[in-house]
Amino acid sequence: MKVEESLIKDIGEQGLLKIVQRFCPQDIIGDDGAVIPSPDAGKSLVVTTDVLVDGVHFSDRTTTPYDVGWRSVAANLSDLAAMGASPLGITVGLSLRSDLPVSWVEKLYQGMTQCLDRYNTPIVGGDICRSPIITISITAFGQVFPHYTIRRSTAKVGDVIMVTGFHGASRAGLELLLNPALGKSLNEAERLFLIQAHQRPKPRLDILPLLKSKFNIPIWHPLEHSDMASAGPFPISGMDSSDGLADAIAQICRASKVGAIIERSQIPLPPSLNQLVSPQEVWDWVLYGGEDFELVLCLPNELAQFLVQELGEGAAVIGYITDGEEVLLRDSSGVFGDEILTITRGFQHF
Amino acid sequence: MKVEESLIKDIGEQGLLKIVQRFCPQDIIGDDGAVIPSPDAGKSLVVTTDVLVDGVHFSDRTTTPYDVGWRSVAANLSDLAAMGASPLGITVGLSLRSDLPVSWVEKLYQGMTQCLDRYNTPIVGGDICRSPIITISITAFGQVFPHYTIRRSTAKVGDVIMVTGFHGASRAGLELLLNPALGKSLNEAERLFLIQAHQRPKPRLDILPLLKSKFNIPIWHPLEHSDMASAGPFPISGMDSSDGLADAIAQICRASKVGAIIERSQIPLPPSLNQLVSPQEVWDWVLYGGEDFELVLCLPNELAQFLVQELGEGAAVIGYITDGEEVLLRDSSGVFGDEILTITRGFQHF
Numbered sequence: 001m002k003v004e005e006s007l008i009k010d011i012g013e014q015g016l017l018k019i020v021q022r023f024c025p026q027d028i029i030g031d032d033g034a035v036i037p038s039p040d041a042g043k044s045l046v047v048t049t050d051v052l053v054d055g056v057h058f059s060d061r062t063t064t065p066y067d068v069g070w071r072s073v074a075a076n077l078s079d080l081a082a083m084g085a086s087p088l089g090i091t092v093g094l095s096l097r098s099d100l101p102v103s104w105v106e107k108l109y110q111g112m113t114q115c116l117d118r119y120n121t122p123i124v125g126g127d128i129c130r131s132p133i134i135t136i137s138i139t140a141f142g143q144v145f146p147h148y149t150i151r152r153s154t155a156k157v158g159d160v161i162m163v164t165g166f167h168g169a170s171r172a173g174l175e176l177l178l179n180p181a182l183g184k185s186l187n188e189a190e191r192l193f194l195i196q197a198h199q200r201p202k203p204r205l206d207i208l209p210l211l212k213s214k215f216n217i218p219i220w221h222p223l224e225h226s227d228m229a230s231a232g233p234f235p236i237s238g239m240d241s242s243d244g245l246a247d248a249i250a251q252i253c254r255a256s257k258v259g260a261i262i263e264r265s266q267i268p269l270p271p272s273l274n275q276l277v278s279p280q281e282v283w284d285w286v287l288y289g290g291e292d293f294e295l296v297l298c299l300p301n302e303l304a305q306f307l308v309q310e311l312g313e314g315a316a317v318i319g320y321i322t323d324g325e326e327v328l329l330r331d332s333s334g335v336f337g338d339e340i341l342t343i344t345r346g347f348q349h350f
Numbered sequence: 351m352k353v354e355e356s357l358i359k360d361i362g363e364q365g366l367l368k369i370v371q372r373f374c375p376q377d378i379i380g381d382d383g384a385v386i387p388s389p390d391a392g393k394s395l396v397v398t399t400d401v402l403v404d405g406v407h408f409s410d411r412t413t414t415p416y417d418v419g420w421r422s423v424a425a426n427l428s429d430l431a432a433m434g435a436s437p438l439g440i441t442v443g444l445s446l447r448s449d450l451p452v453s454w455v456e457k458l459y460q461g462m463t464q465c466l467d468r469y470n471t472p473i474v475g476g477d478i479c480r481s482p483i484i485t486i487s488i489t490a491f492g493q494v495f496p497h498y499t500i501r502r503s504t505a506k507v508g509d510v511i512m513v514t515g516f517h518g519a520s521r522a523g524l525e526l527l528l529n530p531a532l533g534k535s536l537n538e539a540e541r542l543f544l545i546q547a548h549q550r551p552k553p554r555l556d557i558l559p560l561l562k563s564k565f566n567i568p569i570w571h572p573l574e575h576s577d578m579a580s581a582g583p584f585p586i587s588g589m590d591s592s593d594g595l596a597d598a599i600a601q602i603c604r605a606s607k608v609g610a611i612i613e614r615s616q617i618p619l620p621p622s623l624n625q626l627v628s629p630q631e632v633w634d635w636v637l638y639g640g641e642d643f644e645l646v647l648c649l650p651n652e653l654a655q656f657l658v659q660e661l662g663e664g665a666a667v668i669g670y671i672t673d674g675e676e677v678l679l680r681d682s683s684g685v686f687g688d689e690i691l692t693i694t695r696g697f698q699h700f
Contacts, residue, residue, distance in 0.1 A: 014693070031432075032589050033430060037395070038394055045387070047439070047475055049487075051444065078382075132483055144385065153380065239381070
């Protein structure tokens with residue numbers, strides 16, 4: 001036993017608050033609520049919440065507290081990216097066991113702030129309380145021009161479907177952490193790529209400057225939206241793939257009341273995945289693995305080609321929207337046969 | 351066993367989502383995040399988060415799911431009131447056991463929305479996941495003119511200290527629920543008053559229209575703040591008393607680097623409290639009971655008298671700010687002797 005390891009119950013609530021407040025802007029915390037700047041003129045507020053529970057969403061076996069912090073922030077920022085919104089700040093609601101080392105909490109906040117710092121986003125408030133189960137509840141706020149909001153419900157016939165990056169890598173990384181022997185055929189770079197995909201996913205906020213340049217979205221916009229409206233409807237719909245690629249496509253199609261055809265051969269496979277497991281399992285991870293935090297976007301082909309080129313490796317057009325009712329995964333090679341993708345096959349919480 | 355009682359695990363995540371989404375505005379939910387209107391021009395965004403854990407903050411013995419919902423919302427709206435902010439919306443992060451009856455969740459949301467409806471505030475989003483421990487994490491957003499924000503750190507010598515209502519009533523209500531025999535000397539109205547104080551606390555958002563009228567705070571304000579600045583600094587500081595009256599006074603004094611003298615005889619006692627327990631215990635509940643969700647405000651005496659008169663029963667000036675370092679509870683009657691109030695005696699989570 002390390003003698004210097006102090007526990008939460010040793011330092012009490014006030015001691016713990018002092019530690020976590022170091023990770024927040026000093027001029028914002030310390031009141032009943034945080035006062036933060038409003039969205040820019042003409043923009044709307046975007047709000048998203050995620051709850052992560054120890055043993056359900058993360059585990060000490062595969063995730064350090066630093067990575068739990070990083071991932072929990074990345075999941076929320078990914079939801080903002082999926083709305084086309086840029087982040088303003090987050091709040092953190094923590095339930096902690098009193099026998100946790102204080103260093104666990106410090107590492108959690110280090111992971112959260114390291115991820116947040118990449119996007120200049122502060123922790124503006126939160127709450128901490130005692131519980132037998134560690135639970136992390138994050139609410140993220142962002143801003144978006146109403147006209148340029150990315151929604152699930154506006155996909156339409158004629159759109160192609162694109163992904164911003166690889167799917168299945170996060171699940172592969174998790175399996176490597178649970179069963180290191182699985183990775184014996186991989187070199188160090190290949191192994192690290194998959195593990196990082198699981199431990200340090202990157203929210204695809206990098207699409208925002210691309211969209212901004214393509215649509216001439218102004219930084220500040222006059223209150224009247226006339227020239228936005230004259231530009232016609234915003235042609236991009238979509239969501240993030242936190243619950244899996246198949247789930248995202250099926251959710252978008254359900255919300256938009258359309259169907260889709262996905263070409264299996266067009267879906268980019270993470271490098272080295274085929275060396276790990278059988279093709280059947282590879283596809284299970286790619287379609288249903290989840291937590292890759294990529295975006296699935298429906299949009300005109302020309303715009304998709306622009307984004308694919310700018311985003312680079314892993315980004316690809318994988319199919320198109322139809323006026324049908326099903327999401328069909330087509331296999332031109334004939335190896336797997338055609339398959340219908342549904343929402344219920346993905347991760348279900350209950 | 352009631353045969354019609356369906357459980358969360360029977361209806362699954364999608365079924366559960368359908369039920370809770372009934373309690374949300376239909377045009378706002380269903381995307382990765384909620385898009386909600388920004389604060390009015392010139393106002394800042396105020397954000398506050400609370401986490402409630404089963405067995406720590408609430409219990410089936412004393413609180414129905416309806417009341418858990420009501421209280422969790424009231425606690426967050428109280429934090430907004432304590433900032434001088436009016437509510438815009440809340441998000442709800444829920445961790446639930448899969449063996450909970452579906453009706454438990456419905457009653458929880460009924461309680462939340464009944465409280466929210468009093469203040470025209472919607473549930474704009476959330477997340478639900480499985481956990482062995484029920485945990486409710488609420489984030490509330492509000493808006494306030496920066497100039498008219500109520501802070502903890504600006505109390506000053508010359509201010510009086512006022513409370514917006516009774517303290518100790520919530521704790522008395524809890525004790526009555528735990529031990530009904532305790533209330534045998536009370537009539538039904540007295541008993542109900544105390545129990546309601548515990549189960550259905552009211553956030554003191556009713557001070558906002560009073561402040562608005564007194565300070566001519568405009569509904570909409572031009573972007574330049576010139577005439578606000580010319581009005582001089584906003585003379586009100588304070589916080590809510592969720593962790594107890596003594597804690598609130600001590601927190602304000604610490605943040606403002608001032609002391610205070612409180613007159614014990616000026617603190618209003620909830621009716622019938624003296625019939626329940628010994629004077630010593632009465633004072634313990636009043637000072638340290640917590641969860642009354644009143645406001646403790648520091649302000650010029652004239653303004654305090656105006657608010658006390660408007661707010662009615664339970665509101666009172668109870669002391670004043672000093673240039674000392676201590677919060678002294680003075681007892682002119684000599685029965686209890688003087689006492690120093692500190693932060694650490696109140697409710698500590700760890």
